[in-house]
Amino acid sequence: MTIHHDTRPTLNLIRLANGEGLDLPAYESKGAAGMDLRAAVDEAAPLTLLPGKRALVPTGFIFEIPEGFEGQVRPRSGLAFKNGITCLNTPGTVDSDYRGEVKVLLINLGEEAFVISRGMRIAQMVIAPVTQARVAEITEASETMRGAGGFGSTGV
Ligand SMILES: O=c1ccn([C@H]2C[C@H](O)[C@@H](COP(=O)(O)OP(=O)(O)OP(=O)(O)O)O2)c(=O)[nH]1
Numbered sequence: 001m002t003i004h005h006d007t008r009p010t011l012n013l014i015r016l017a018n019g020e021g022l023d024l025p026a027y028e029s030k031g032a033a034g035m036d037l038r039a040a041v042d043e044a045a046p047l048t049l050l051p052g053k054r055a056l057v058p059t060g061f062i063f064e065i066p067e068g069f070e071g072q073v074r075p076r077s078g079l080a081f082k083n084g085i086t087c088l089n090t091p092g093t094v095d096s097d098y099r100g101e102v103k104v105l106l107i108n109l110g111e112e113a114f115v116i117s118r119g120m121r122i123a124q125m126v127i128a129p130v131t132q133a134r135v136a137e138i139t140e141a142s143e144t145m146r147g148a149g150g151f152g153s154t155g156v
């Protein structure tokens with residue numbers, strides 16, 4: 001009999017007052033890379049995002065990202081394709097030492113106003129391993145084939 005140990009890191013969430021009654025962020029399919037984030041906007045006051053405008057949308061939770069990981073806030077492709085809604089700073093970076101409310105910076109690149117209602121799944125968060133490098137200054141870079149080629153230097 002094989003015993004499966006759950007090796008996944010634990011993401012502790014602290015529910016804030018504006019998060020009362022919201023479903024927890026969740027993976028919507030067995031293999032989902034990201035957990036969907038819900039809008040903690042006021043039930044009685046949905047947020048209307050006009051074309052070209054941006055808004056910081058609260059999630060109602062503090063995320064205690066495990067050490068050695070980051071939270072990547074990414075758009076949902078359905079909202080991007082159908083409504084032109086994306087995360088302006090995608091991927092948003094939630095640091096493991098952040099203890100404030102996670103918010104989603106949405107921008108409306110579509111042609112219609114977009115109404116964000118309470119509990120709407122407006123973005124997703126991928127928990128990914130991340131490392132800090134030790135920074136050292138040197139005087140000369142090592143030689144490579146690419147050298148300083150960038151920005152299309154390899155052609156199309
Ligand atoms: O989509 C995002 C991006 C960031 N944050 C929060 C968590 C993150 O840890 C903090 C700082 O993010 P970032 O480092 O991108 O912003 P900054 O402009 O560098 O601010 P700071 O000087 O506070 O690091 O803001 C969010 O809630 N959502």
Ligand SMILES: [Mg+2]
Nearest residue numbers: 093094095098
């Ligand atoms: Mg920062």
